Amino acid sequence: MVKFRFPLLIALAVFVAGLALTAAFKDRHYMLLSLVLLAAALVPLFVRLERRPLESRELVLLAVLSAVAAVSRVPFAALPSVKPVSAIVILSAYVFGAEAGFIIGAVAALVSNIYFGQGPWTPWQMFSWGMIGLTAGWLRHTRWMRSRAGMLIFGFVWGFLFGWIMNVWYIISLPEAFSWQLAAAxxxxxxxxxLAHALSNVFFLAILAGGWTKVLERFRKKYGLLQQE
Structure with missing residues (x-):
């Protein structure tokens, strides 16, 4: 994992720079910016491709997991913030690592917004879900994440962190001048x-963690998918 941390940090830095640009772009060029950030999310994948042959089935796996995470938003469209996306990203990163988690989270946000609607919020969602996968992958070998309670707490905390990151975009997009009262409101x-996002993360992780993790682990070990060098 160590040798892929630097490319991941580069991708993360590009994401942060891209999000800063949204303060100037507002409603303009957000789709182009989303595609640029998607390319940044794929930087670690390109590095892996350079260092060893990346099998087509690994690309298919990432695409499938991203699609599953994206589609999982649709049945819960009527319930704001109640989505299994974060849980799927966390479990995927837990099995396949930070690199895969970052890509799956970012791609899931972009693809799912084909249904929910693209906008200047899309890059922020890509960043937020990508960070969920990134941190889950980095912590996957810790005693904290290996315990069921630790994983549920991790999902609960990220339910709030996701919203707090998205609030930054909301505050930037407002026409009013920034004030601490506005931020507090x-x-x-x-x-x-x-809170709904945090509780739904706990709910979906509690349901999916056992079976989902075992299936993904079986695929990873049997076919040698996305093995860390």
Whole structure:
């Protein structure tokens, strides 16, 4: 994992720079920016491709997991913030690592917004779900993540962190000048949505963690998919 950390950090830095540009772009060029950030998310994959042959079935696996995470938003469209996306990204990163988790999270956000609608919020969602996968992958070998309670707490915490990151975009997009009162109001008003996301992460992780993880682990070991060098 260590040798892939530097490319991941480069991709993360590009993401942060791209998000900073949204303050200037606002409603303009957001789709182009999303595609640029998607390319940044794929940087670790390109590095792996250079260092060893990346099998087509590994690409298919990443595409399938990204599609599953994206499609999982649709049945819950009527329930704001209640989505299994974060849980799927966490479990995928837990099995296949930070590199895969980052890519799956970012791609899932972009693809799912084909249904939910693209907008200047898309790059922020790509970053947020990518960070969920990135941190889950980095922590996957810790005693914390290997315990069921630790994983559930991780999902709960990221339910709030996701919302807090998205609040930054919301505050930037407002026409009013920034003030701490405005920021406080934004975070207070999003509390129930963030709580719903956090609780849904716990719910879906509790349901999916056992069977989902075992299936993915079996695929990884049997076919040698996305093995860390």
């Amino acid at each position: 934004a975070y207070v008003s999003s509390f129930y949505f963030d």
